[in-house]
Amino acid sequence: MTDFEKTRSLFYLPEGIVYLDGNSLGPLPLAAKERVARLMTDEWGELLIKGWNKAGWMMMPRKVGDRVGRLIGAPEGTVVMGDTLSIKVYQALASALELRPERKVILSDSGNFPSDLYMADGLIRSLGRSHELKIVEPEEVEAAIDETVGVLMLTEVDYRTGRLHDMKSLTKKAHDKGAIAVWDLAHSAGALPVDLTGADADFAVGCTYKYLNGGPGAPAFIYVAPRLADKVRPALSGWLGHETPFAFDLGYRPGGGIDRMRVGTPPILGLVALDAALDAWEGVDMADLRQQSIKLCDLFVAEVEKRCPMLTLGSPRNGEKRGSQISFLHREGYAIMQALIARGVIGDFRAPDAIRFGFTPLYIGERDVLKAVSILEDIMTNRLWDAAEYKQRALVT
Amino acid sequence: MTDFEKTRSLFYLPEGIVYLDGNSLGPLPLAAKERVARLMTDEWGELLIKGWNKAGWMMMPRKVGDRVGRLIGAPEGTVVMGDTLSIKVYQALASALELRPERKVILSDSGNFPSDLYMADGLIRSLGRSHELKIVEPEEVEAAIDETVGVLMLTEVDYRTGRLHDMKSLTKKAHDKGAIAVWDLAHSAGALPVDLTGADADFAVGCTYKYLNGGPGAPAFIYVAPRLADKVRPALSGWLGHETPFAFDLGYRPGGGIDRMRVGTPPILGLVALDAALDAWEGVDMADLRQQSIKLCDLFVAEVEKRCPMLTLGSPRNGEKRGSQISFLHREGYAIMQALIARGVIGDFRAPDAIRFGFTPLYIGERDVLKAVSILEDIMTNRLWDAAEYKQRALVT
Numbered sequence: 001m002t003d004f005e006k007t008r009s010l011f012y013l014p015e016g017i018v019y020l021d022g023n024s025l026g027p028l029p030l031a032a033k034e035r036v037a038r039l040m041t042d043e044w045g046e047l048l049i050k051g052w053n054k055a056g057w058m059m060m061p062r063k064v065g066d067r068v069g070r071l072i073g074a075p076e077g078t079v080v081m082g083d084t085l086s087i088k089v090y091q092a093l094a095s096a097l098e099l100r101p102e103r104k105v106i107l108s109d110s111g112n113f114p115s116d117l118y119m120a121d122g123l124i125r126s127l128g129r130s131h132e133l134k135i136v137e138p139e140e141v142e143a144a145i146d147e148t149v150g151v152l153m154l155t156e157v158d159y160r161t162g163r164l165h166d167m168k169s170l171t172k173k174a175h176d177k178g179a180i181a182v183w184d185l186a187h188s189a190g191a192l193p194v195d196l197t198g199a200d201a202d203f204a205v206g207c208t209y210k211y212l213n214g215g216p217g218a219p220a221f222i223y224v225a226p227r228l229a230d231k232v233r234p235a236l237s238g239w240l241g242h243e244t245p246f247a248f249d250l251g252y253r254p255g256g257g258i259d260r261m262r263v264g265t266p267p268i269l270g271l272v273a274l275d276a277a278l279d280a281w282e283g284v285d286m287a288d289l290r291q292q293s294i295k296l297c298d299l300f301v302a303e304v305e306k307r308c309p310m311l312t313l314g315s316p317r318n319g320e321k322r323g324s325q326i327s328f329l330h331r332e333g334y335a336i337m338q339a340l341i342a343r344g345v346i347g348d349f350r351a352p353d354a355i356r357f358g359f360t361p362l363y364i365g366e367r368d369v370l371k372a373v374s375i376l377e378d379i380m381t382n383r384l385w386d387a388a389e390y391k392q393r394a395l396v397t
Numbered sequence: 398m399t400d401f402e403k404t405r406s407l408f409y410l411p412e413g414i415v416y417l418d419g420n421s422l423g424p425l426p427l428a429a430k431e432r433v434a435r436l437m438t439d440e441w442g443e444l445l446i447k448g449w450n451k452a453g454w455m456m457m458p459r460k461v462g463d464r465v466g467r468l469i470g471a472p473e474g475t476v477v478m479g480d481t482l483s484i485k486v487y488q489a490l491a492s493a494l495e496l497r498p499e500r501k502v503i504l505s506d507s508g509n510f511p512s513d514l515y516m517a518d519g520l521i522r523s524l525g526r527s528h529e530l531k532i533v534e535p536e537e538v539e540a541a542i543d544e545t546v547g548v549l550m551l552t553e554v555d556y557r558t559g560r561l562h563d564m565k566s567l568t569k570k571a572h573d574k575g576a577i578a579v580w581d582l583a584h585s586a587g588a589l590p591v592d593l594t595g596a597d598a599d600f601a602v603g604c605t606y607k608y609l610n611g612g613p614g615a616p617a618f619i620y621v622a623p624r625l626a627d628k629v630r631p632a633l634s635g636w637l638g639h640e641t642p643f644a645f646d647l648g649y650r651p652g653g654g655i656d657r658m659r660v661g662t663p664p665i666l667g668l669v670a671l672d673a674a675l676d677a678w679e680g681v682d683m684a685d686l687r688q689q690s691i692k693l694c695d696l697f698v699a700e701v702e703k704r705c706p707m708l709t710l711g712s713p714r715n716g717e718k719r720g721s722q723i724s725f726l727h728r729e730g731y732a733i734m735q736a737l738i739a740r741g742v743i744g745d746f747r748a749p750d751a752i753r754f755g756f757t758p759l760y761i762g763e764r765d766v767l768k769a770v771s772i773l774e775d776i777m778t779n780r781l782w783d784a785a786e787y788k789q790r791a792l793v794t
Contacts, residue, residue, distance in 0.1 A: 012442045014442070014443050014445070017445070019445060021445065021446045024446050025441075025445060025446045025448075025449075027441075027442075027445060028437060028438075028441045028442040032437070033434075033437045033438065033442070036433060036434075036437055036666070037430075037433075037434060037437075040425060040429070040430045040433055040434075040670075041425075041430065044422075044424075044425045044612055044613060045409045045411070045424075045425040045430070046411050048411070048414070048416060048418065048422060048424060048743060049418045049421050049422045049743060049745065050738070050743070051422075051613060052422075052613070052792070052793035053791045053792055053793050057613055057614075058792050058793050059792070082481075083480060083481070083484065083661070084479075084480070084635070084660060084661025084662055084664075085661055085662070086633070086635035086636065086660050086661035087480065087484060087633065087635075087660060087661060090633060094523065110647060113636075114636055114639070114645050114646060114647060114649075115635050115636035115637075115661065117647055117648075117649070118634045118635060118636060118639065118649040119633070119634060119635060121634060121648075121649050122630075122631065122632050122633060122634035122649070123523070125630065125632070126491065126520070126523045126524060126632050127523060127524075127525070128524070128525055135647060160645075207662070209662065215441055215665070215666055216441060216448060216449070216454055216662075216665035216666070217454075217662045217663045217664040217665045217666070217667075217668075218664075219664070220661070233519075233522065234519065235519050235522070235523050236483070236484065236487060236516065236519060237515045237516060237518060237519035238481070238483035238484075238512050238515060238516060239483065239510075239511055239512035239515060240512075242511070242515065246748065246792075246793065246794045247748055248511050248557075248747065248748050249511060250507060250511060250514055250532060251514075251518075252514070252515040252518050252519070263481060263483050263484060264480070264481025264482055264483035264484060264512065264617070265481055265482070265604070265606065265613075265614045266613075266614045267481075267614040267615075267616070267664050267666075267667050268612070268613035268614045269433065269612055269613070269614070269664075269666035269667050269670060270614075270664050270666050270667060271614075273437075273666055341447070346445060346446060346447070348446065350645065351643065351644055351645050394450045395449070395450055395455050395456070395643075396449035396450050396455050396643065397643045
């Protein structure tokens with residue numbers, strides 16, 4: 001059984017705070033603080049340019065990619081780190097479209113994170129508007145997969161509601177209809193067991209600052225199925241995806257396998273922080289994590305529904321059908337969340353009306369859940385959110 | 398007069414090392430070490446998700462962009478940070494091509510950094526191969542700018558030789574012929590005075606881990622001329638370039654001005670390190686920097702030519718015609734550089750035969766130059782490079 005008391009001890013959690021926003025930005029792993037300090041002093045400071053070889057910086061996108069891969073069912077050598085999730089979406093989608101040149105429809109849903117849709121829109125415009133982005137409701141996705149679809153592009157866990165798509169069956173349907181499946185694991189990686197190999201996914205992408213605790217703006221990842229990795233074109237053909245970057249040839253030749261999805265010089269500060277953050281996963285059994293996550297979420301739902309009747313559940317009630325987060329809906333959601341934050345319970349708000357809470361067993365326990373509900377109950381019962389100070393919108397919500 | 402003794406004191410330079418590779422990776426600014434430690438503890442650790450508003454993370458790409466802008470002649474609000482240089486090249490080029498839809502030629506030269514050419518190649522393929530990347534020799538660029546050229550895409554300072562293009566006259570010629578000018582300032586920003594406004598450049602991009610000392614894989618920048626910023630399409634249309642990112646609309650609407658060149662979640666560790674590194678530029682007069690840079694380079698050339706006759710100068714002799722770096726050519730350049738590094742003189746090697754040295758007055762003085770030449774002379778005179786250990790190629794050269 002995974003020791004979640006031990007994993008909790010690996011994080012810095014400010015006194016008096018119940019942090020239910022690790023689905024947006026994970027807390028500071030103590031190891032990341034140490035590791036970054038060592039990078040600054042012993043590597044950048046002492047080794048200078050030699051750090052690229054001697055400290056292994058150049059290979060970090062692959063090394064860290066393999067560590068992320070172990071959490072998402074990806075074999076060694078199939079995941080590489082770099083850039084942001086939006087860029088990785090673009091890479092995956094551009095490659096996927098070229099594998100089905102005769103198909104002109106990208107199918108996605110309204111539960112996808114908007115940036116994925118925006119990147120698709122930009123790509124379609126570059127491609128001369130020959131393609132169409134078709135957006136259906138999440139529950140209509142399966143029926144909408146037909147022979148016109150070239151690429152099915154979905155986020156497995158809905159960022160607002162936590163609703164979980166069935167990756168395996170949707171990928172199978174996509175393949176049956178001749179389409180390529182691109183999965184965004186932003187709210188999945190580290191939140192629940194993911195099995196890219198078992199689901200036979202073609203591409204997957206994700207970010208690492210949520211459940212993987214890599215820090216603000218930590219690098220993203222991309223997975224390409226081994227059967228495709230040597231076939232795909234990297235639309236963003238940067239020098240570190242070249243077969244021999246340091247030959248400085250004028251012409252581009254893609255590197256072997258997943259290496260071709262590298263683009264520019266990797267962000268080493270972010271990569272070492274993430275690498276250290278991933279230490280917390282050593283010894284964690286993903287089945288234990290899932291069981292505990294569902295238990296915490298179920299407890300939160302039950303207690304909130306009992307004690308705060310004016311809030312409406314915005315997430316699937318069945319734990320098997322959602323990720324590791326719970327949303328409740330209320331017209332004054334923004335102010336309610338501000339009032340919660342002022343009382344030390346940190347979640348976030350997603351327009352138009354969702355207050356969202358992430359539950360990450362690595363550092364959140366039952367006591368935290370009960371404390372959060374008590375404070376939420378006080379705020380709702382006494383309308384504490386109804387103060388002008390909580391209604392002022394900040395830049396980042 | 399700029400106090401270069403003072404700027405030198407702002408960097409950590411390992412004992413006994415002469416660091417002539419700041420044109421590849423600048424040394425550690427002491428302020429960056431402190432600032433990153435504070436980010437980890439006081440911001441990520443204590444503020445958690447609130448750091449995006451309270452520590453100003455969300456606005457850092459603009460704030461740091463403005464600081465970089467002051468070093469390259471860009472007005473406030475015209476530069477934004479993020480991603481890697483390769484990605485920024487793609488953005489600039491895609492936008493530039495759309496401003497000249499009827500023109501099908503991208504003109505560049507063989508002195509451009511290969512990644513710029515690779516990214517152009519990838520973009521052309523996405524655009525359906527309707528465009529052509531024409532690569533001429535650096536000295537043929539001016540004559541090759543004609544009415545067929547849609548975009549002139551050049552790196553101002555050649556990464557191998559240090560040869561400096563005349564940005565102002567080439568931009569003027571491009572404009573006279575109806576073309577858009579995209580400038581890569583990778584080896585210019587912080588190396589010499591740059592005046593994007595005076596040159597009337599359309600787009601500029603650059604990296605910040607060289608002369609700006611932002612650290613390994615520090616974020617890149619992009620400049621768009623104010624007269625174009627609201628007209629251009631962001632091909633990489635990510636959520637943070639959206640007019641209202643936190644409205645989570647399904648449709649993309651570009652943000653105003655330079656904001657639309659933002660893509661995904663910004664890399665905060667890299668941004669704060671860079672922000673602190675830029676403190677070293679407060680009080681630096683770029684004309685002083687240029688004068689001192691030319692003096693150091695001229696001294697190095699004169700001494701090496703006098704004392705190492707087997708090396709051939711690979712850089713322009715006239716200081717006004719080059720950046721802040723000097724290359725010498727030798728068939729055994731790789732081994733010579735390894736021998737130098739073993740003796741504490743750090744430069745780098747660029748295939749096929751260039752040993753390359755960067756001179757950055759912020760922390761390099763005449764004594765360093767003379768010490769480097771003495772060691773180089775010893776290595777050349779006594780053929781110390783002719784040892785097997787110096788001929789083994791490392792991953793990063």
